[in-house]
Structure formats: C-alpha cells, structure tokens
Amino acid sequence: MSWVKEISKVLYVDLSKKTFWVESREDLFSKWLGGIGVAVQLYKEEVPKGADPLGPENAIVLAVGPLTAVFPMASKTISVFKSPLTGTMAESHAGGRAPAAIRFAGLGAIVIKGASERPVYLVVEGERVRFRDAGTLWGMRSAETVGRVLREALPGAGLRTIMRIGRAGERLVRYANVIIETYRHFGRMGLGAVFGSKKLKALVVIGRRSSKVPKIREYREAYAEILEVARGAATKKYHELGTAANVLPLNKLGALPTRNFLSGRFEGAESISGERLLESLSRRLSCVGCPVACIHLAAIREQYEDEKYFYKVENVPYDYELLYALGSNLGVSDTVGVLKLIKVVEEEGMDAISAGVALAWATEALERGLITKEHTIVELKWGDWQAYSKSLHYIVEQPNDFYKVLALGVREAASRYGGEEFALHYNGLEPAGYHTGPLYHLSLAIGGRHSHLDAGAYGMDEGLASAKARVPEPEEAVRLIASEESWRQVLNSLAVCLFGRRVYGPGAVTKALRSLGYELGEKELEELGKSIYLERHTVKLSEGFRPEDVKIPRRVLETPTPLGFVTEEYLRRGIQHFAETIRKQGR
Amino acid sequence: MIAAKAQRLVVLDANKCVGCQLCMLACSSRLTHVGPAKSHLLIRSAGGIERGFVVVVCRACQDPPCARVCPTGALSPLPKGGVRLSSSKCIGCKNCVDACDIGAVLWDEELEKPLICIQCGYCVDFCPYGVLGVEAL
Ligand code: SF4
Ligand code: SF4
Ligand code: SF4
Numbered sequence: 068m069s070w071v072k073e074i075s076k077v078l079y080v081d082l083s084k085k086t087f088w089v090e091s092r093e094d095l096f097s098k099w100l101g102g103i104g105v106a107v108q109l110y111k112e113e114v115p116k117g118a119d120p121l122g123p124e125n126a127i128v129l130a131v132g133p134l135t136a137v138f139p140m141a142s143k144t145i146s147v148f149k150s151p152l153t154g155t156m157a158e159s160h161a162g163g164r165a166p167a168a169i170r171f172a173g174l175g176a177i178v179i180k181g182a183s184e185r186p187v188y189l190v191v192e193g194e195r196v197r198f199r200d201a202g203t204l205w206g207m208r209s210a211e212t213v214g215r216v217l218r219e220a221l222p223g224a225g226l227r228t229i230m231r232i233g234r235a236g237e238r239l240v241r242y243a244n245v246i247i248e249t250y251r252h253f254g255r256m257g258l259g260a261v262f263g264s265k266k267l268k269a270l271v272v273i274g275r276r277s278s279k280v281p282k283i284r285e286y287r288e289a290y291a292e293i294l295e296v297a298r299g300a301a302t303k304k305y306h307e308l309g310t311a312a313n314v315l316p317l318n319k320l321g322a323l324p325t326r327n328f329l330s331g332r333f334e335g336a337e338s339i340s341g342e343r344l345l346e347s348l349s350r351r352l353s354c355v356g357c358p359v360a361c362i363h364l365a366a367i368r369e370q371y372e373d374e375k376y377f378y379k380v381e382n383v384p385y386d387y388e389l390l391y392a393l394g395s396n397l398g399v400s401d402t403v404g405v406l407k408l409i410k411v412v413e414e415e416g417m418d419a420i421s422a423g424v425a426l427a428w429a430t431e432a433l434e435r436g437l438i439t440k441e442h443t444i445v446e447l448k449w450g451d452w453q454a455y456s457k458s459l460h461y462i463v464e465q466p467n468d469f470y471k472v473l474a475l476g477v478r479e480a481a482s483r484y485g486g487e488e489f490a491l492h493y494n495g496l497e498p499a500g501y502h503t504g505p506l507y508h509l510s511l512a513i514g515g516r517h518s519h520l521d522a523g524a525y526g527m528d529e530g531l532a533s534a535k536a537r538v539p540e541p542e543e544a545v546r547l548i549a550s551e552e553s554w555r556q557v558l559n560s561l562a563v564c565l566f567g568r569r570v571y572g573p574g575a576v577t578k579a580l581r582s583l584g585y586e587l588g589e590k591e592l593e594e595l596g597k598s599i600y601l602e603r604h605t606v607k608l609s610e611g612f613r614p615e616d617v618k619i620p621r622r623v624l625e626t627p628t629p630l631g632f633v634t635e636e637y638l639r640r641g642i643q644h645f646a647e648t649i650r651k652q653g654r
Numbered sequence: 655m656i657a658a659k660a661q662r663l664v665v666l667d668a669n670k671c672v673g674c675q676l677c678m679l680a681c682s683s684r685l686t687h688v689g690p691a692k693s694h695l696l697i698r699s700a701g702g703i704e705r706g707f708v709v710v711v712c713r714a715c716q717d718p719p720c721a722r723v724c725p726t727g728a729l730s731p732l733p734k735g736g737v738r739l740s741s742s743k744c745i746g747c748k749n750c751v752d753a754c755d756i757g758a759v760l761w762d763e764e765l766e767k768p769l770i771c772i773q774c775g776y777c778v779d780f781c782p783y784g785v786l787g788v789e790a791l
Contacts (some may be wrong), residue, residue: 137688167689215701218701225699249704274691276692278687278688286683350706351672353673355674356679358676360783374681382704467744540665567730
C-alpha cells in the first residue's frame with residue numbers, strides 16, 4: 068500500500084446525529100501532504116461562509132501528516148476551526164500522544180461537526196467511535212480530574228490520547244483551550260470554546276496499529292540521521308532550560324513585555340527565569356517521538372493552613388509564554404505565585420496568553436478609572452497574584468457583566484469599557500510575549516493566525532538587533548515574513564514540531580519523505596508551502612477578513628523595542644502591501 | 655534479528671524516562687511494520703504523567719508463567735530465561751497476556767498474536783536518557 072493511501076483515512080463524526088463514517092481522502096493527502104495543508108481543505112469543505120464559530124455549523128478538523136510518529140519530532144496534531152475570538156479560520160497545534168494515537172488508529176484526520184444536545188465524550192478506537200455520556204464529567208472543577216477519571220475508565224494506556232476541556236470551555240470563554248495529556252494544549256484561538264459549544268467534553272483516541280514502511284532500509288538510515296540532529300545543537304535550548312530560557316535574554320534586550328507592555332524590562336525577571344525555576348524542576352516530559360523533552364514541570368510544596376504537618380505537592384508545567392503572560396506582563400515576580408497562576412489556567416482550561424493579557428488590560432483600566440472594583444470584584448494590582456488567581460476563576464464563573472465581557476477577550480472588553488489604546492490584540496488575538504521590534508508586530512497583523520508562530524518574526528528582530536543591522540523597509544519585511552510563513556506551511560503539513568525547524572531543513576524533509584515513497588524535490592516543497600500559505604489567507608479573506616481593518620494597539624507604538632520605536636506608518640505600509648499582494652495572488 | 659547472546663533487557667532508572675516512546679518505535683522498526691503499537695515493550699504513565707512512567711519490559715523469567723499457560727506449546731522457555739514464540743502454533747487465546755503479572759506480554763491487534771520480546775537490546779541505543787540497558791544471563 069502506498070504511504071499516501073496508508074495515511075489518508077478521514078474519520079467524520081456528526082455530533083448532532085451521533086453518527087460517524089470513514090472516507091479515504093487520497094485526493095487531499097496526495098495534493099496537500101497532510102497537517103495544515105489537508106486541514107484547510109477539509110475546513111473549506113465543512114464550514115460554510117458566515118458560520119457562527121459557536122454554532123453546530125462550525126467544524127473541528129484535526130490532522131496529522133506523513134511523518135507523524137515515524138520520524139523524530141513529527142509530533143504535532145494540527146487543529147483547524149473557526150475561532151470564536153477572531154471570527155475567522157483559526158489554527159492551533161498540540162503534541163503529547165495525540166499525533167501518534169490518531170496516526171495508529173489508522174487515521175490521517177478527524178472531522179467533528181454538528182453539536183450534541185447533551186454533554187458527551189468520544190472514544191475513537193481504530194475506525195470505531197463510541198459516544199459516551201459526559202454528564203458526570205461536565206462541571207468538574209479541574210480538567211486534571213477529568214483526565215484522571217478517563218484514564219482509569221478507559222483502555223489503551225500508553226497508546227492513547229485524552230483531549231479534554233475544562234470549565235472555561237464549557238462556559239464558552241472565548242479563549243478556552245483543549246488540554247492533552249495534562250501538559251500539552253491546543254492553546255490558542257479558542258478551540259476549547261468550540262468543544263464546549265458542541266457539548267463535547269473530551270475526545271479519546273486509541274491507536275493500536277502500525278504501518279508498513281515502503282523502503283525500510285532507507286527509512287532507518289534517514290531516521291537515524293534526523294534523530295542525531297534532533298539530539299544536538301539544533302534543539303539544545305529546548306532540551307536544557309526549555310523555552311523559559313528566553314526570559315533573561317529577552318529582558319536584557321528590553322523585549323520582555325512587562326505590565327501590559329508598558330515596558331520591555333522587568334525588574335523581577337530573575338525570579339521567573341528558567342534558571343530560577345530549575346530549583347523547582349521536578350520532571351521532564353516529551354511528546355511521543357521526540358527526544359528533546361522540552362516539557363518542564365516544577366513542583367510546588369505547600370503546607371496546609373489548618374493542618375501544619377500536612378503538605379501537598381503539585382506539579383506545574385512552565386513555558387516562556389506563560390511566564391510572560393502570567394508573570395512579567397502582570398508584574399508578578401513571586402516564583403510560586405506565577406506557578407500558582409499557571410495551575411489555575413491548567414485547571415480551568417484556558418489560554419494563558421489571552422487570559423494574562425485580558426487581566427493586564429483590566430488592571431490598567433482599573434488604575435485609570437475606566438472600571439471600578441465593582442467590576443473586578445477584587446482589587447487588581449500589578450504583582451498581586453492572589454488577586455489575579457481569584458480573577459481568573461471569575462472569568463470562568465462570570466459572576467457579573469464585567470467578567471462575562473472579559474471572557475469574550477480583550478477586544479470585546481475594551482470596546483465595551485474603553486482603553487482600546489492599551490488593549491493588546493491583533494484581530495482579536497492577544498499577542499505572545501515578544502516586544503522585539505517592527506517585524507514581530509507586523510507579522511502579528513498579517514500572519515495567517517496572528518500568532519508569533521506564523522513566521523517567528525521575533526527571531527528576525529533579534530537578529531537585526533544583535534547584528535545592529537538596518538530594519539528593512541516594510542515591503543521587504545512583508546516578503547521575509549511571507550517567505551518564512553510559507554516554508555512553515557510545509558513543516559505544519561508534515562506536522563513536525565516547530566522546535567524542530569532547524570532539524571527539518573529542505574534536505575532532511577525530502578530524504579525523510581523519499582524513504583516513505585514520496586518523490587518530492589525541494590523546489591516542489593517550496594511551491595507547496597506557497598500554495599498552502601495562499602490557501603490559508605484566501606480562506607480568511609473570503610470570510611470577510613480585511614487586513615486594513617486590523618487595529619494597531621497604541622501601546623505597541625509607545626513602548627520602545629530593542630530596534631527603537633515601532634511606528635504606525637511602518638506597520639500600515641506593511642499591512643497595505645501585504646493586503647495588495649495577497650489579493651493579487653489570490654485572483 | 656535474534657539475540658546472539660543470552661541476555662535480557664533491564665530498566666536502569668525509570669525516573670529518567672520522559673515518555674518519548676522512541677524505544678517503542680525503534681523496537682517496531684526492526685521488522686517491516688513501524689508504529690509504537692507494534693512494539694514489544696510499553697511505556698505508559700504511572701497514573702498521570704506527572705507521576706512519571708512505567709517502563710514495561712519482559713523480564714525473561716526463569717520459569718515463565720506465559721509459557722506454562724499456553725495451551726498449544728507456542729511459547730518455549732529458553733535455557734537461561736525468557737521465551738520464544740512459534741507463531742504458527744499460536745491460536746491467539748491471550749492466556750499468556752493474562753498470565754504475565756507485569757503486563758509484559760503485549761498484543762498485536764493486527765495479527766491477533768502476542769508480541770514476545772526477544773531481548774535483542776535494539777531499543778537500548780535509541781533511548782536518549784539511558785533508561786534501558788541489557789545484562790548477560
Ligand atoms: S520539542 Fe517539545 S513540544 Fe516539540 S515535540 Fe519535542 S517535547 Fe513536544
Ligand atoms: S496467545 Fe498464543 S502464545 Fe499466548 S498462550 Fe495463547 S496460544 Fe500461547
Ligand atoms: S526511549 Fe527511554 S526515555 Fe523514551 S520512552 Fe523509552 S525508556 Fe522512556
């Protein structure tokens with residue numbers, strides 16, 4: 068059997084009718100490889116124009132790729148859905164055991180559509196789906212408990228993935244996430260709310276199969292070569308301190324967003340740094356198929372107030388983005404405090420970046436008198452993590468109108484209460500933690516998912532800063548961003564982890580694919596990347612997205628970056644150029 | 655790839671296991687069908703991954719219970735420990751799976767036969783963290 072045939076089964080689940088079926092979609096997998104390439108096409112087929120992101124007409128697409136689980140670091144599942152935060156097609160990636168489980172259930176993609184009238188969870192085993200009642204799981208206070216219950220109730224330990232939402236998803240917090248294997252997430256753009264709107268509490272996939280590799284000798288050779296690179300300098304940073312290694316260098320550079328981007332330097336950076344967290348590091352974990360083990364858990368040991376000889380030890384995953392969003396950007400420098408805030412978003416199941424940015428806006432709005440304590444219930448002050456902890460729960464519980472609005476994202480909150488000039492978002496999506504310079508902010512405005520991962524343009528800014536080089540003209544910047552974003556479409560179609568982007572250069576990719584029977588040259592891959600780039604952007608345009616309408620938060624222009632002040636004119640010219648180019652290409 | 659020496663697989667330190675399952679993939683790739691699901695060892699969480707992992711490998715028992723319960727003699731004990739599977743004799747009753755207290759007799763869902771570790775040690779070199787090793791019998 069050809070590899071394309073092997074990986075091209077798509078499982079469709081209709082939650083309204085409680086039916087499922089499998090179709091072989093070789094047409095898609097042969098043209099678009101897999102991952103994002105295929106997921107965008109399935110999205111186009113399934114989600115009608117004008118669909119309500121939280122209505123049954125929205126669909127959830129999960130896709131893996133040709134390298135999934137058979138090559139090192141090919142460990143991402145790509146989800147595509149219409150975002151309740153941005154109102155356009157969205158994308159979020161996650162690892163854990165999900166890709167391997169989907170792949171060895173014999174599937175290349177899963178499409179979930181419709182909506183159930185009552186809470187359910189799905190168990191996918193091979194090509195069979197069981198619909199299970201989730202009445203008991205719905206409303207549970209911690210998403211971790213949900214995971215534990217399912218872990219004990221279901222078979223397939225070691226060969227399964229358990230994706231679930233927390234209360235945030237149930238209550239349609241627009242930036243709710245989907246948690247996988249406790250420490251990985253479809254974090255961004257609100258997939259958790261889409262699950263919640265469909266009354267889908269969890270999705271369990273068990274993968275017990277295998278695949279015959281067409282050229283086993285070539286395969287073993289390519290595998291060994293790639294594994295060696297994956298274990299070397301290319302991933303050293305992630306392997307050692309993990310992404311938390313970014314805190315100190317970004318702070319030194321003046322690019323660590325602090326107190327709602329009021330500054331690029333945080334005096335408390337030291338105590339939320341990867342180096343400091345090493346003192347609490349308790350365990351290292353990896354996604355299936357990845358030698359890097361970038362996942363770092365910290366243990367917090369806490370005494371019970373009422374029983375002073377009783378302690379509890381909890382493990383909290385930390386990553387750079389969380390340390391920025393719930394640390395520096397809220398002025399929180401208490402190490403344990405930050406970890407506890409991370410714990411709260413883990414239990415509730417919401418995106419730390421969006422939640423942190425929303426709270427940073429609320430803190431400033433309160434300071435400036437746009438809102439009062441009546442709104443926030445607790446006094447929000449920079450650094451007061453206990454108050455933030457309560458506030459995070461309120462976002463989920465929504466005890467008043469203010470929190471109902473805050474649960475819709477910072478864009479909605481600012482349009483209702485004011486303070487748009489310091490509401491950090493691009494097209495509704497709150498930014499990740501890099502105030503590195505103009506290319507980064509431009510990339511957030513024009514990126515397919517308005518995410519730092521679209522093109523990793525913070526890296527371009529950092530490069531310019533360290534080389535003391537001239538910032539390119541906006542038109543040139545757009546070209547650089549588009550070219551990187553295009554190549555990343557290839558990586559996201561193979562579904563390799565972006566931390567492996569230096570492992571999977573064009574040479575390694577073609578070699579890996581060849582051992583699986585693909586005849587794709589480097590040029591063809593590049594062309595494919597460009598086509599997928601265009602497809603993604605064209606879908607968004609057809610959904611009514613207008614790049615020119617993206618608002619630039621004033622705050623971004625007021626706080627200097629390592630490359631000086633970002634100007635409105637620069638970003639506008641870039642956005643204009645992007646809009647013209649993409650419309651021309653799309654025609 | 656039959657192990658030449660009498661040796662067995664050992665778990666040196668399960669605490670260092672990160673759950674990457676590279677060992678499982680390596681095991682399966684000795685043959686023609688690749689996938690952690692076709693592996694002769696299993697890495698699973700110890701009740702939630704924050705508690706770490708259980709590394710399930712065949713111990714190469716001296717008096718292997720799996721062989722004792724096999725109704726067809728498909729599993730034969732080796733002189734220094736461990737068993738060999740003679741696939742053509744196996745009727746797929748799963749007695750051996752139930753008999754192994756550590757759960758090291760895994761199941762091939764595609765062939766409906768047990769996955770019996772041959773103690774070759776191929777997986778050892780693929781573990782990035784030195785969790786696995788071999789020792790002579
Ligand atoms: S680098 Fe980290 S996120 Fe990427 S596959 Fe490896 S463990 Fe998972
Ligand atoms: S499954 Fe096969 S090897 Fe195992 S006990 Fe039954 S016949 Fe013997
Ligand atoms: S290769 Fe090593 S670290 Fe990875 S799962 Fe196997 S034993 Fe654990």
